[in-house]
Amino acid sequence: MSAALLWNNLLAYSAQVLVLVAAGGLLPFLLRVRHPRTQLVYFQALLVASLLLPMLQPWHRPLVVMTQPAATVAVPATPDSTPAPAGTRIPFEKAALGVLAAGAVARFLWLLVGFLRLRRYRVDAAPLQPLPEAVSDARVRTGADAEVRVSEAVGGPVTFGYRRPIILLPPAVLDQPAEAQFGIACHEFLHVRRRDWLFTVCEEFAGALLWFHPAVWWLLGQIRLAREQVVDRAVVSITEAREPYVQALLALGGGQPQLDLAPATLFLRKRHLANRIHSLLREVTVSKKRLVACYALSAGVLAVAAWLGVVSFPLEASPVVQIQQGAIPQDHVSVSVSGFPEPVLTRMRERMAEFQGRRYTMELRSEIARAAREIAPGARVPTMFQIETPEGSLVTTFSVTPPPPSGPVQIDVSRLAEPAQTAMRTQLASYEGRQYTSELLSEIMKTARTVDPSATGRPLPQKLQGEPVMVLIVSRAAPVAPPLANGLRIQVSGAVQQKKLTSQAKPTYPPLARQARIQGTVRFTAVIDKEGHVANLTLVSGHPLLAQAAQEAVEQWTYQPTLLNGEQVEVFTDIDVNFTLATMPVL
Known part of the structure; x- marks a missing residue:
């Protein structure tokens, strides 16, 4: 897949995700669904669907039919000479993809730094021994087990680890009343019991991969908020003390900010504080029947939104090339002309314009070849291409090109910078005057690359057959003016x-x-x-x-x-x- 096609597909995929997430974010607001547990599953499913969109849809794959002409018509094409370099200027698509890739690498490196930081926190933190009664009671009530340590490097409680989970408490937590300590400890032990750290790490990787997409970041924020609201309600259910827990949230909310980019479940993100407290103070009971109806409706609307996104912004695969031997194409003809010097190029274009749009026949192909060779003897009409249009018809194109160069070789290195120009001229001097062949061009380029590994060469168009063949040697570095x-x-x-x-x-x-x-x-x-x-x-x-x-x-x-x-x-x-x-x- 080319860089341009990959870039276009990335834009289309980003638009599909935007449509899907916008619809998914608007539905809970319109349907007034305020149920953290189901909202968490809903937003996680929306994230998974967004990531899997490229695999859940058919890709548009254009069909290009290459038809070999019958053996009785025309002369077989000779491969073109070595193509010239594309130069040093980087196309926009490649540059943009490079920026996105660099951003993703930077995000993944930041995550790696975060994991190393957590490891350092674990080593530097002091074990909390003996455990306060409130913390010990929370361990028993939640049925979870984790090592508890005290760290001055964190601004709020932090939980991470899967096989050896650990809870880091800032010293300020130990200054809270026993009821607040109990609520905070229950919150962290519930994260351990729910294995939330694994989900957090997966979400961080998704965010790093799609770091450039604001809809993905919004969706990740909603997942984190819903997770904390689920745990908050579970804490209140265990402690049966809503007010002390809310007071603990407010007290820790005034501390130093925590790094949201850390790959760990944080007790408090300040931008979520108001929503969490509002959810605790205005808890609404939603019937199961209403939840089923709302999410069934949401699933239907999201399916329609995804379909609209896929139809409006389709992903495209590389064209499928089919080769048909000796087939006789139908419908109309297009003729392209390239590679001839002026004024032959203008004359050839004017002559070939007479054949544009005519219905294909084997006689027409022979007529095109004869007309081309009247202007440029030896002109080639090589393998023809057929393109299937959306309406099902075929457009047959012929690419009229000059005959293979023939004549003594002359080598032009004037567009190379010194000292490569002098060195190249010395190395290639032995090839000048020899009869041009494609094999000789390969030898010339093999020798040229011993001087400049990025060198490429091609024969310039001949005005007259048999005149010297000028082989232009250039480098992928900026060319030098003749x-x-x-x-x-x-x-x-x-x-x-x-x-x-x-x-x-x-x-x-x-x-x-x-x-x-x-x-x-x-x-x-x-x-x-x-x-x-x-x-x-x-x-x-x-x-x-x-x-x-x-x-x-x-x-x-x-x-x-x-x-x-x-x-x-x-x-x-x-x-x-x-x-x-x-x-x-x-x-």
Whole structure:
């Protein structure tokens, strides 16, 4: 899955979670359900459903049919030369995914630090011996057992651990009246009995994974609040002393704040204090019949909300490619042209426009090949692609490309920086003058990478068959501007040059590429003349179905003239055109 597709799916998934959690959070408010025990289960189920959404829905998977032509038609395609590097500029999708991944790693590291902090608290805390009578009584009444220690590092009671659970009490708890101590101890022992620390750790991991989603953080807050309200009511039921317990909550609420990011069940989060006290003082009894009716209705509404989210923001898998040998496609034809130098490129596009939209036949394919070779002898019409439209029809596209280069090799290393340029020229000198073949290009690149491991190369388009084949060697580092005899050409980064745009034609997303769910970045290197027009445009990388639309748009761009010491100069720069299915092409 490409970075762009992964980013689009992440946006769609985030929107689905937002719809689901928004509906799930609004329902208890509208239905006036105030029952902590069932609300805890409800919000936990909502969190699990949000995490499992990608696995609980069908993914849209576009179908791309690759049809091998019949053996009696056309010449088989020869593999293209080594693609040029995409450059050093990081696409937005990759950068955004990198930021999200870095945030998740930071959150997981913070959790690791939290676990180490808890371990230090356990070691540094002093055992509470002998146990106060109220604490000992709470252990008996709750039926739970845990080690109790006193720690000055915590601002309130903290419980953590599964196999060896421990309760840390701040010294201030020992100054509370016996009734308050009993209530606080019952609260912590109930957390031990319920194994709440395991749920807390799982919720922290979910929060770390989806740290960027505000709806997830809100949902985790509701789960923590509901859990504390459940335990509060259980404490009041055991102690039968509501007022002293409320007073203990208020007394501890005035202490130093606790770290909510600690992977442990905290006795008190200040932002939950008012809600917890309100729940204790205004406890409402809800009948079982009403609870069943409310949650049955909620389940139905949530199912509809999830369906709307999935339909409105579908997740997309990589296209399914089917290969059909010798099949005869039907419906209409589209022809793309790429890789030819000017003016051949313009003539070829004008000629191929005559075939656009015609119904496919085997004779039409032969006619396309003959017409292409009238303009550029040896032009290739390789494997054709079929795209199945939502209506069930097939669109057949032919990619017309130049013939394989042939002729003596010349190597251009002018776009490398020194000292790599001199070293590369020395290493590759023995290849110049030899007849070009794809095997020779592989040898050249193997040698080139001994000088620069990131080097890539490709043959430039030939104007005439048999003339020298110029193999351009570039590096993934920023390219160097080709030399100019009068020296009046400078190199400017793409980001800086883009700010000088005065006229910017917007590329049209090719319908065939949209139907095939093809997206990505088309990169060019360009020479901008002294008047600000695009004088020379070289395709570096990009999908053939996107390259033509991008090139037609970029050729119309104009820039402010660039001045050097008051004199207009030519500019060598790189241009990226990003095609994403979620939006129009991004420049």
